Amino acid sequence: MRHLLSIEDLDRAAIERICDRAASFAEVADREIKKVPALRGRTVLNLFYEASTRTRSSFELAAKRLSADVVNFAASGSSVEKGESLKDTVLTLNAHKPDVIVIRTPWAGAAALVAEWTPAAIVNAGDGKHEHPTQALLDVHTLRARLGGLDGLSIWIVGDVLHSRVARSNILAFQKMGASVTVCGPPTLIPRGVEALGCDVRFTLDDLGEADVVYALRMQHERMDQAFVPTLREYAAEYQINGRRLHPRQVLMHPGPVNRGVELSGEVVDSPQAVITAQVEAGVVVRMAVLYEVLASARAGEPVPEPAPA
Amino acid sequence: MSVVRRSDALVRPAASPARLVVRGAHVLDPRTGVDGVFDVVVIDGGIAALEPAGSATVPEGAEVVDGAGRHLLPAFVDPHVHLRVPGQEHKEDLETGTRAAAAGGYCAVIAMPNTEPVVDSAPVLRALRDAAARDARVPVAFTAAITRGLGGDELTEMAELRSEGAIAFTDDGRPVVSAGMLRKALQYQRLAGGVLALHEEDPALSGRGAMHEGEVSALLGLAGIPSVSESTMVARDCALAGYEGGRIHIQHLSCVESVLAIEAAKASGVKVTCEVAPHHLCLTEEAVRGLDTRMKMNPPLRTEDDRQALIEALRSGVIDCIATDHAPHARDEKEVPFEQAPMGTTGLETAFAAVYTQLVVPGVLDLGLVVERMTGGGEPFGIPAPRVEVGEEANLVLVDLGSEWEVGEDGYESRSENCCFAGERVRGRVLMTVAAGAVAYRERAFAVVGA
Numbered sequence: 001m002r003h004l005l006s007i008e009d010l011d012r013a014a015i016e017r018i019c020d021r022a023a024s025f026a027e028v029a030d031r032e033i034k035k036v037p038a039l040r041g042r043t044v045l046n047l048f049y050e051a052s053t054r055t056r057s058s059f060e061l062a063a064k065r066l067s068a069d070v071v072n073f074a075a076s077g078s079s080v081e082k083g084e085s086l087k088d089t090v091l092t093l094n095a096h097k098p099d100v101i102v103i104r105t106p107w108a109g110a111a112a113l114v115a116e117w118t119p120a121a122i123v124n125a126g127d128g129k130h131e132h133p134t135q136a137l138l139d140v141h142t143l144r145a146r147l148g149g150l151d152g153l154s155i156w157i158v159g160d161v162l163h164s165r166v167a168r169s170n171i172l173a174f175q176k177m178g179a180s181v182t183v184c185g186p187p188t189l190i191p192r193g194v195e196a197l198g199c200d201v202r203f204t205l206d207d208l209g210e211a212d213v214v215y216a217l218r219m220q221h222e223r224m225d226q227a228f229v230p231t232l233r234e235y236a237a238e239y240q241i242n243g244r245r246l247h248p249r250q251v252l253m254h255p256g257p258v259n260r261g262v263e264l265s266g267e268v269v270d271s272p273q274a275v276i277t278a279q280v281e282a283g284v285v286v287r288m289a290v291l292y293e294v295l296a297s298a299r300a301g302e303p304v305p306e307p308a309p310a
Numbered sequence: 311m312s313v314v315r316r317s318d319a320l321v322r323p324a325a326s327p328a329r330l331v332v333r334g335a336h337v338l339d340p341r342t343g344v345d346g347v348f349d350v351v352v353i354d355g356g357i358a359a360l361e362p363a364g365s366a367t368v369p370e371g372a373e374v375v376d377g378a379g380r381h382l383l384p385a386f387v388d389p390h391v392h393l394r395v396p397g398q399e400h401k402e403d404l405e406t407g408t409r410a411a412a413a414g415g416y417c418a419v420i421a422m423p424n425t426e427p428v429v430d431s432a433p434v435l436r437a438l439r440d441a442a443a444r445d446a447r448v449p450v451a452f453t454a455a456i457t458r459g460l461g462g463d464e465l466t467e468m469a470e471l472r473s474e475g476a477i478a479f480t481d482d483g484r485p486v487v488s489a490g491m492l493r494k495a496l497q498y499q500r501l502a503g504g505v506l507a508l509h510e511e512d513p514a515l516s517g518r519g520a521m522h523e524g525e526v527s528a529l530l531g532l533a534g535i536p537s538v539s540e541s542t543m544v545a546r547d548c549a550l551a552g553y554e555g556g557r558i559h560i561q562h563l564s565c566v567e568s569v570l571a572i573e574a575a576k577a578s579g580v581k582v583t584c585e586v587a588p589h590h591l592c593l594t595e596e597a598v599r600g601l602d603t604r605m606k607m608n609p610p611l612r613t614e615d616d617r618q619a620l621i622e623a624l625r626s627g628v629i630d631c632i633a634t635d636h637a638p639h640a641r642d643e644k645e646v647p648f649e650q651a652p653m654g655t656t657g658l659e660t661a662f663a664a665v666y667t668q669l670v671v672p673g674v675l676d677l678g679l680v681v682e683r684m685t686g687g688g689e690p691f692g693i694p695a696p697r698v699e700v701g702e703e704a705n706l707v708l709v710d711l712g713s714e715w716e717v718g719e720d721g722y723e724s725r726s727e728n729c730c731f732a733g734e735r736v737r738g739r740v741l742m743t744v745a746a747g748a749v750a751y752r753e754r755a756f757a758v759v760g761a
Contacts, residue, residue, distance in 0.1 A: 193525035
């Protein structure tokens with residue numbers, strides 16, 4: 001795999017390969033010295049055009065655990081604010097000879113575009129409202145670890161699907177892994193035509209009981225100003241996942257950060273059904289697997305290295 | 311000092327009148343009914359004779375053009391192009407834009423006023439017309455803005471602009487958002503004259519949309535522009551025009567709902583005409599999947615149902631003409647993420663070949679009908695369609711329908727290369743264009759036999 005641009009590009013085998021490799025890296029985090037030399041001497045450049053602490057530090061940790069050198073390039077306070085175009089920025093950064101560029105932008109397709117302008121491997125860390133493939137991979141990894149697999153599962157994705165790249169990547173990834181996906185949310189926040197992605201659409205939580213997995217999306221406050229929903233109170237009344245709505249056999253997921261009392265009630269966040277911190281843990285190992293996949297395995301047929309003490 | 315009143319809105323660049331004979335081409339003009347192999351003699355820029363093939367005598371000093379196996383058509387008229395002058399000459403200028411027009415078989419174009427500064431005052435228009443007389447390769451007519459600075463809240467001095475040569479008024483690129491403002495423009499039209507050409511879109515519905523709202527936008531996570539953003543404004547403005555008895559032209563129809571609105575308005579006697587662009591006739595939202603910024607235009611590429619409705623409306627005459635909405639943008643402006651890219655595709659050099667390849671070759675539309683709709687672009691604005699008839703000014707295009715080429719393979723005459731058909735294999739190559747009696751374009755490899 002040369003780049004990781006979207007879940008749309010991956011097949012089930014590729015998703016499984018990345019998750020299997022992530023599982024083999026999981027043990028590294030439990031060591032006293034949390035490093036393997038797999039990517040020693042390689043340079044990973046984090047190019048972030050949107051504020052992000054979690055995803056960026058997750059990639060940074062992943063790269064460092066593989067012994068790569070990491071450079072963070074944030075758009076604020078840089079040449080980007082002085083009006084430099086994306087292409088010129090990338091051409092400039094090429095001079096530093098990065099092996100991987102991890103890129104997040106507010107623009108759909110930007111990661112794919114950047115891939116045309118640099119010899120580096122590109123990992124899409126979110127392109128506008130289009131895709132967030134590593135989030136979907138870590139979600140698949142989390143579910144495989146918890147439930148063994150996704151085949152035959154019913155997964156409900158609840159909330160602001162319209163503005164969510166996480167939703168789009170997960171709708172695709174969960175289905176590729178054999179699950180059926182239902183999206184549910186206020187009609188103003190469900191994109192017209194979303195059925196074309198193969199999912200069902202509901203506007204109430206009445207049938208939430210059919211779900212094996214409930215995946216709640218973050219409800220952003222600025223959506224109120226744009227009149228997508230009248231109030232957060234009404235949103236919570238209709239769509240909040242709480243103890244009354246969540247069945248004990250259901251698994252609860254959320255990409256973080258959680259708005260307690262909005263999309264999730266406090267008690268479900270803290271319940272044993274929630275795998276939200278497992279998702280964060282999975283983030284690092286899955287991103288290690290992705291970085292490894294686009295770099296080390298570019299040499300064909302190379303076996304997964306036995307994680308050995310650095 | 312008296313104001314110079316220019317009755318003719320078309321600025322005709324100075325050029326030496328053609329003197330030539332096109333031998334043995336298949337002459338097709340749906341308006342005159344000519345449809346067969348003839349010799350066409352052009353003397354002093356006028357059509358002097360139309361005679362059976364091989365029988366025309368070559369006048370003294372005339373070029374002989376071999377038309378065998380080729381088609382000679384009345385040249386096309388485009389009611390909607392962006393020549394980007396003044397102010398955006400890095401995208402296009404009068405010379406490159408009209409060179410592209412000539413290369414596409416056009417003998418006249420109508421330029422939009424959304425320039426920098428906006429064409430909203432007589433001095434700007436006067437300077438533009440003077441520049442066109444120097445620089446243009448084919449006749450150009452200029453529109454002026456309906457509202458000052460395209461701001462939507464103050465009428466331009468339409469009467470003065472008309473006397474200075476504005477052929478029509480439009481805020482193209484933007485809608486006239488306020489119904490009250492458009493109504494005033496329609497009322498004022500009784501004094502100033504000039505068709506109001508309307509870009510129809512409700513900004514509250516379009517929002518920050520970057521493509522058609524539908525399945526593909528849902529997949530790509532792009533904000534969508536729904537069809538009703540256009541069609542509700544078409545219906546509103548037809549109602550206003552009907553109420554005021556005004557004359558409007560709806561620009562670049564893109565969806566089935568707009569077709570229905572126009573059909574209803576025409577049936578109830580509203581004085582409305584409309585146009586459709588080749589890209590809306592040939593492409594759909596599917597073309598946006600790869601996020602190629604050349605596929606980003608406004609109105610956006612829509613669904614297959616919309617495309618079929620537009621084709622049918624073109625056939626039935628609900629849509630009056632084909633307009634390219636030629637919208638050049640510099641390479642670095644388009645070489646950005648899709649959401650950041652400006653709207654627009656070039657179209658002058660590919661309109662005929664694209665429509666011919668996609669719609670005439672497969673038998674969807676008749677060649678004669680396509681010629682009629684491509685030559686009729688000036689009629690809504692009082693520019694008569696060119697005719698292949700003795701005594702008429704020569705406005706002719708010689709095409710080789712069998713010749714296949716790849717769009718962009720030899721570059722473009724336009725300064726910009728943001729063409730949505732780039733890389734497509736198409737059929738129908740323009741070999742020569744005669745505009746306002748003068749040879750405006752010759753295909754590079756197309757030799758003239760000589761006298």
